[in-house]
Amino acid sequence: MDYSTLKLIHVTCVVASGTGFALRATVSLIRPGRLPRRGLVHALPHVVDSVLLASALGMVWMSGGSLLSLAWLQAKIVLLVAYVVFGARALSCHRRVGDRLASTAAALAAFIGIVASAMTGRVLGIG
Numbered sequence: 001m002d003y004s005t006l007k008l009i010h011v012t013c014v015v016a017s018g019t020g021f022a023l024r025a026t027v028s029l030i031r032p033g034r035l036p037r038r039g040l041v042h043a044l045p046h047v048v049d050s051v052l053l054a055s056a057l058g059m060v061w062m063s064g065g066s067l068l069s070l071a072w073l074q075a076k077i078v079l080l081v082a083y084v085v086f087g088a089r090a091l092s093c094h095r096r097v098g099d100r101l102a103s104t105a106a107a108l109a110a111f112i113g114i115v116a117s118a119m120t121g122r123v124l125g126i127g
Helices: 003-030 039-062 071-091 097-120
Strands: none
Touching: 003 039, 003 071, 003 097, 071 097
């Protein structure tokens, strides 16, 4: 598989992951506890995110690891951790609505930062 194909897979998964999170977070805010804990709705985000991570690692490997020295990619990695942490809090049915709302906003802000960094090749798309 060439780098262009891997990047297309990666970008497709980014769109699917972000859209899926936004939809699940909206449902969890409107109807807490209604997200299925089984089946496709539960499993698909894990599949998409696994392919997303695998494609990212593949692109780093194809670059010989040189991408890891880039500040914008380091920012993406830090923001990814924030996205995962805040996303998990946002989707937790054991948290209050205010906490889930704040966590959703923080996760979406991290996601936007990841995309901005990737699209511009600059930390948070600034500079």
